[in-house]
Every structure is written in C-alpha cells, then in structure tokens.
Amino acid sequence: xxxxxxxxxxSATRRDFMGGLxxxxxxxxxxxxxxxxxxxxxGRQRGNAVVDVRAxxxxxxxxxxxxxxxxxxxNALPQTGxxxxxxxxAYLIDPLRSVKLRSRMHLSLASGARLLAKANAAARxxxxxxxxxxxxxxxxxxIIGERDSHLAASGEWGHGIRIRGCSxxxxxxxxxxxxxxxxxxxxxxxxxxxxxQPGIDYVFENVVCTGNRRQGLTIGSSRRVRIRNCTxxxxxxxxxxxxxxxxxxxxxxxxxxIEDCLLRGNRGPGISIYKRAAGITVRRCTIDRNRGDGILxxxxxxxxxxxxxxxxxxxxxxxxxxxxxDVRITGNRFEGNGRGRSGKDQVRVAGDSRAIRxxxxxxxx
Numbered sequence: 253x254x255x256x257x258x259x260x261x262x263s264a265t266r267r268d269f270m271g272g273l274x275x276x277x278x279x280x281x282x283x284x285x286x287x288x289x290x291x292x293x294x295g296r297q298r299g300n301a302v303v304d305v306r307a308x309x310x311x312x313x314x315x316x317x318x319x320x321x322x323x324x325x326x327n328a329l330p331q332t333g334x335x336x337x338x339x340x341x342a343y344l345i346d347p348l349r350s351v352k353l354r355s356r357m358h359l360s361l362a363s364g365a366r367l368l369a370k371a372n373a374a375a376r377x378x379x380x381x382x383x384x385x386x387x388x389x390x391x392x393x394x395i396i397g398e399r400d401s402h403l404a405a406s407g408e409w410g411h412g413i414r415i416r417g418c419s420x421x422x423x424x425x426x427x428x429x430x431x432x433x434x435x436x437x438x439x440x441x442x443x444x445x446x447x448x449q450p451g452i453d454y455v456f457e458n459v460v461c462t463g464n465r466r467q468g469l470t471i472g473s474s475r476r477v478r479i480r481n482c483t484x485x486x487x488x489x490x491x492x493x494x495x496x497x498x499x500x501x502x503x504x505x506x507x508x509x510i511e512d513c514l515l516r517g518n519r520g521p522g523i524s525i526y527k528r529a530a531g532i533t534v535r536r537c538t539i540d541r542n543r544g545d546g547i548l549x550x551x552x553x554x555x556x557x558x559x560x561x562x563x564x565x566x567x568x569x570x571x572x573x574x575x576x577x578d579v580r581i582t583g584n585r586f587e588g589n590g591r592g593r594s595g596k597d598q599v600r601v602a603g604d605s606r607a608i609r610x611x612x613x614x615x616x617x
Contacts, residue, residue: 301334312341340364361393375407439472488519
C-alpha cells in the first residue's frame with residue numbers, strides 16, 4: 253500500500269464520511285425533513301505525480317486514435333499513482349481496447365475535453381474500464397458514445413464507463429451521452445472458480461447521462477453507493493431503458509443512496525430496483541415524465557422513498573412488486589402519474605408485498 257503524505261488526510265476524510273452515514277441511519281426514522289445532507293465526496297488516495305496525455309502522443313484532433321497514448325500516460329504513473337491530465341480537445345478512443353484505469357489515479361479531463369467512442373460492431377465494449385482497482389477518480393469533460401454510428405444491431409453493453417469489482421471510486425462532474433449500452437455501469441465481478449467480488453464505496457456526483465440506449469446508470473453487485481446531484485435523462489432504445497437501474501447479476505446491491513437527482517424522460521422507469529437489492533434510499537429527487545413507473549421496486553427490501561417530486565410518469569408514481577417488504581414512503585409529492593391519474597391510485601402495492609408504510613405526509617394531486 254502507498255504511504256504518500258496525503259494518506260492520513262484521505263483516511264480522516266473517509267472516517268468523517270462514514271461517520272456521517274452512521275448518523276444518517278439513526279435519522280431516517282425521523283422523516284425526510286430531518287435527514288442531514290451528505291458531505292462532499294471522500295478523498296481518494298494517490299500520489300502527486302501529474303502526467304499529460306499529450307506528452308505521450310495524444311493528438312486530440314478527433315481523427316487519430318488516441319487510445320494507446322492515454323494508456324501510455326496511465327502506465328507512466330509511479331507506483332504511488334497520481335493524476336493523468338487531459339487538456340481540451342476531441343480524443344478518439346477505441347472501446348474494443350478501452351482506456352484501462354489503474355489504482356490510485358485521477359483521470360482529470362478539462363471542461364473542453366471530449367472522449368469520442370470509435371465506431372464498432374461489438375456487443376460489449378467500453379470507453380473507460382476500471383476493473384479490480386482501488387482509489388480511482390474520474391472527473392470533468394465529456395464521453396460521447398457511438399450509438400449513432402454503431403456497426404451492428406445486436407448487443408447492449410457498449411458503455412461509456414465500466415466499473416467492475418473496484419473499491420473507492422468517484423465519478424464526478426462529467427457528461428456521458430449516446431452510448432450503445434449504458435452511460436455508466438458499475439458493480440462487481442464474477443469469477444468461475446471463486447466467490448464474486450462486489451464493488452465497494454462508489455460515489456457519483458454532478459454526473460449527467462443523456463440519450464444512452466440501455467440505462468443511464470446501472471448499479472450491479474455493490475455495497476455503499478452514493479449518487480447525488482446527477483441527471484439521468486432520455487434513456488431508451490433497448491429495455492429496461494431506466495434512468496437508474498439497481499440490478500445485481502449476482503450477489504446483492506445494498507446501502508445505496510440516491511439524492512437530489514433528476515430522472516426525466518426515460519423510456520422505462522425513472523428508477524428501477526430489481527431483485528436482490530436492500531437498503532435503498534431515494535430522497536429529494538425529481539422523477540418526471542418517464543414512460544414507465546417513477547420508481548419500480550421488484551422484491552426490494554428495507555427501502556425509504558422520501559421527499560421526492562414524482563409526476564407525469566406513464567405508469568405509477570411508485571410501484572412495489574414481487575414480495576417487496578419493509579418499504580417506507582414519506583413526504584413525497586405525487587402528481588398526474590398513470591396517464592394523468594390523481595390520488596393514492598398513483599402508488600401500487602402488490603398483494604405479496606408486506607410491511608409497506610405509506611405515511612400521511614405524502615401529497616397526492
């Protein structure tokens with residue numbers, strides 16, 4: 253493990269962050285108005301080295317393939333890690349090879365930096381790939397997928413950012429659009445001969461994902477995920493078409509907070525919580541004009557939906573199905589969900605769901 257000078261500060265920040273989460277757990281029962289705001293994203297450990305992708309041959313002209321130059325810059329970081337700087341420009345990246353991130357690094361894109369996915373026919377390809385690494389940060393700029401130039405009709409895993417089996421990853425202040433699959437997909441990793449490895453401690457802050465084909469953001473097998481001040485809009489082209497889809501392929505997804513986000517105009521639900529998911533909080537979000545449910549929860553356990561504006565969604569405002577249990581719905585405003593319906597009919601609770609609390613402080617218009 254690195255022993256760089258910033259390690260003590262980062263550890264202290266992490267302790268403060270986790271302490272805030274423990275305080276939150278005690279506050280949930282008191283109602284949405286009393287829930288404290290989360291602190292800023294925790295610091296990630298890395299060294300002080302800075303490497304510029306241009307120094308390793310990146311052109312940034314939107315014509316030359318810059319994948320190898322990005323990888324060379326990342327590989328040039330010392331063992332203690334550091335920052336890879338991406339100045340303004342249009343960088344063509346081959347998703348078949350991916351830019352593979354390493355531990356203890358920050359990929360820092362200038363506001364005018366754009367990563368352009370090279371057209372391909374693959375069912376599965378990623379612009380940025382973080383796999384079994386730790387203490388990673390991605391920030392700034394844009395990733396533009398190749399949905400409009402994809403060379404085949406099959407597959408749904410052409411993602412802008414893929415995060416697999418990592419620990420302590422932050423993605424912030426970035427715009428991801430027009431991907432063949434998800435804008436961002438984050439979860440665990442499955443092994444053939446040993447237990448799967450979940451993702452641990454993922455933070456998404458001030459992220460915008462628009463016009464992606466499958467999901468804006470997928471959260472797979474993972475623990476301790478924070479999604480805040482993000483926008484997931486206009487997703488659609490292949491199901492589920494959700495703004496955010498919490499859906500672990502294996503294991504569970506637990507301890508997830510989605511707060512102060514906008515989920516708008518997605519072809520599926522605004523937020524989907526689909527099986528093997530527990531401990532999900534959705535609060536202070538605006539969830540509107542999605543073609544499916546505002547929030548769809550299938551076999552969801554121990555969830556809180558608090559203080560949200562849920563309006564104009566094509567199906568229900570909130571739909572609880574397939575044995576969902578221990579769900580609290582409090583302080584939300586429902587308006588015109590289910591093709592303009594009003595009243596409590598905007599919430600559906602299936603007969604096999606249990607321990608569902610719909611508080612009197614919800615507003616139905």
